Amino acid sequence: MPHIIFVMLISVSVALLSSCTDTPRWAPENRVHPKEQEVQYIVDTDPSDTKDPDDRLAAFFLQRAGNNPQLVSATNGNVPLKSAFTNARELWPNHLVVPGAKNCTDDLVQRYQQELTRQELTILALGSMRNIALVLACHPELAQRIRKVIIVAGRTPNEEFWLNPDQKVVRPMQDLNFETDRQAMRRVLEKSIPVTFVPFAAGNMVRILPLDLQGIPAVERIRVRDHASTLAIVGGGWTIPPFDLVAAAYLLQPASFNCRRVQAEVGKDLVLRQSDKATDQLCLPSDPKYLQALLLTVLNG
Numbered sequence: 001m002p003h004i005i006f007v008m009l010i011s012v013s014v015a016l017l018s019s020c021t022d023t024p025r026w027a028p029e030n031r032v033h034p035k036e037q038e039v040q041y042i043v044d045t046d047p048s049d050t051k052d053p054d055d056r057l058a059a060f061f062l063q064r065a066g067n068n069p070q071l072v073s074a075t076n077g078n079v080p081l082k083s084a085f086t087n088a089r090e091l092w093p094n095h096l097v098v099p100g101a102k103n104c105t106d107d108l109v110q111r112y113q114q115e116l117t118r119q120e121l122t123i124l125a126l127g128s129m130r131n132i133a134l135v136l137a138c139h140p141e142l143a144q145r146i147r148k149v150i151i152v153a154g155r156t157p158n159e160e161f162w163l164n165p166d167q168k169v170v171r172p173m174q175d176l177n178f179e180t181d182r183q184a185m186r187r188v189l190e191k192s193i194p195v196t197f198v199p200f201a202a203g204n205m206v207r208i209l210p211l212d213l214q215g216i217p218a219v220e221r222i223r224v225r226d227h228a229s230t231l232a233i234v235g236g237g238w239t240i241p242p243f244d245l246v247a248a249a250y251l252l253q254p255a256s257f258n259c260r261r262v263q264a265e266v267g268k269d270l271v272l273r274q275s276d277k278a279t280d281q282l283c284l285p286s287d288p289k290y291l292q293a294l295l296l297t298v299l300n301g
């Protein structure tokens with residue numbers, strides 16, 4: 001225990017020092033030209049106003065990229081359903097936002113049915129699988145109308161989630177979207193819907209320095225900075241791993257990712273094993289520096 005406290009003290013000192021001396025790494029000449037493709041999709045999200053800001057950044061990114069969803073739904077994970085809905089409505093002011101559901105008669109289930117009957121859609125799942133599992137339980141026929149579900153969860157065998165694998169301070173991070181509702185994940189994966197996992201490792205490869213987010217509202221920059229300060233002590237290096245933001249980038253620009261086929265196993269952990277016969281895939285940024293530039297180009301306008 002004294003060792004951990006010592007490492008934490010050192011980390012805090014380094015973080016505080018770097019917070020004083022860090023300068024933005026982003027400059028307008030770093031801009032890249034996005035090659036996004038137009039996608040029809042629903043986003044299911046659990047935005048917090050006090051913890052992880054990555055759902056929030058994903059909302060800014062998608063709206064600024066000009067590829068808007070057919071529907072936004074709020075789910076649990078980072079925060080309870082009620083808070084997620086309040087936050088989602090603020091983040092998506094010009095969109096239809098529906099609250100998380102518990103029953104087949106709830107508005108969310110009807111809206112999903114309406115939209116998926118009208119057209120085939122991709123689902124960008126940024127929180128737990130609770131809503132999507134419910135929709136599929138109420139209307140199993142809708143599975144064939146879902147082109148793909150993009151899920152921010154999963155790990156390769158024996159992979160642990162460390163922000164800094166060399167430091168390994170305190171304990172590994174959780175696979176929160178999976179652990180919030182394992183049963184819902186199992187129910188979604190049992191359906192024959194193509195799934196793409198954009199997991200912890202993908203977000204951790206593309207770290208964002210709060211100072212580089214020059215184009216988002218000041219209140220959002222402060223949220224990101226505050227969250228980065230909580231991660232600095234566990235190896236975050238005064239940056240955030242923008243998990244949901246990277247998944248949103250995959251939605252618009254899948255060619256910027258390397259993907260391999262995996263078979264998902266739902267147990268205590270969600271384990272993704274390589275299998276050439278599988279239809280699901282695990283995707284990681286092929287060039288993390290380019291992806292970081294893409295994210296900042298869009299977010300900074």
Ligand SMILES: [Ca+2]
Pocket residue numbers: 045046047054055077078126127244
């Ligand atoms: Ca999320």
